[in-house]
Amino acid sequence: MKSRPPALATWLFESLTRREHREALAGDLLEEYNRRRSDTWYWRQVLAAVVANFRTELRSRWVSVVFALVVCGVIPWTQLFLNKGFQSFLVTGIQLKWPGSFLVGIALISVVQSTILLAALIIFIASTNGFHSRRFWIGFCAALFVLAVGNTVVAILQVLPWPRPFFYYVVWRLPLFFSLIVSMWAASGHARQIGASHLAL
């Protein structure tokens, strides 16, 4: 028998795929890996499984996707983050050298967005029957991580010559969108329980 497949890939697979076919698929991956495949093959298969799983989730949890789109669409981002007070505080209010000022700026934006995220998450959970307390907190922590990483990436991407409307209306909202999706999926019950009939918005 060959050595074990990459542990990180296996952990990602087990964390990011649904229980339904997970055991059978994990067995298939191991069988093929032991037969003739490489670590690269295993990683490719895990990533493909995660992407396929995400697409299935999107299809079965379309209500939460629409909800996240609405939340990200209605928030007055420009007024919140481009107002003079907030901008001058970011530029002159943080008495730290780079990269400290950069990181604190991202943290501030993430805190404001995480408040919006928490409010939206509570509204979503109150409107559905799928609340699970432990998963709620796991989902919220995972969402904060996604938000912080996403805002860092967006802040770095800001230097690229994006068309301004595209940056403000699409790129800027992506971290909150994905973190909302992560938190809603984690906090709610099984995917198939969350349908249009359960959402009383």
Place this chain on the structure above:
Amino acid sequence: MLALLRLGEDAYGVPIAQEIERQTGREVALGSVYAALERLQGKGLVSSRLGEPTAARGGKAKKYFRLTSQGLREVRETRYALMNLWRGLRELQGEPT
């Protein structure tokens, strides 16, 4: 669905992916195979049963898939529709060049 028909009783993830690869010449991700099978199962075209766990698979059971009678009917109807579409296309007659 055609791969399931070809494999019969031995249709689980690995041979299904291999059969598709053999017939199409393209590598298929096992995760995509399961995602497609899950959709077909949701539509009632495919059913599944768990096999025995084996040591070679880290103690994990195989999941065998087969077409339901509704799935078989769907395949027949699709075949009939495709044959009708192909029939009479003069440009496609003869050997491939």
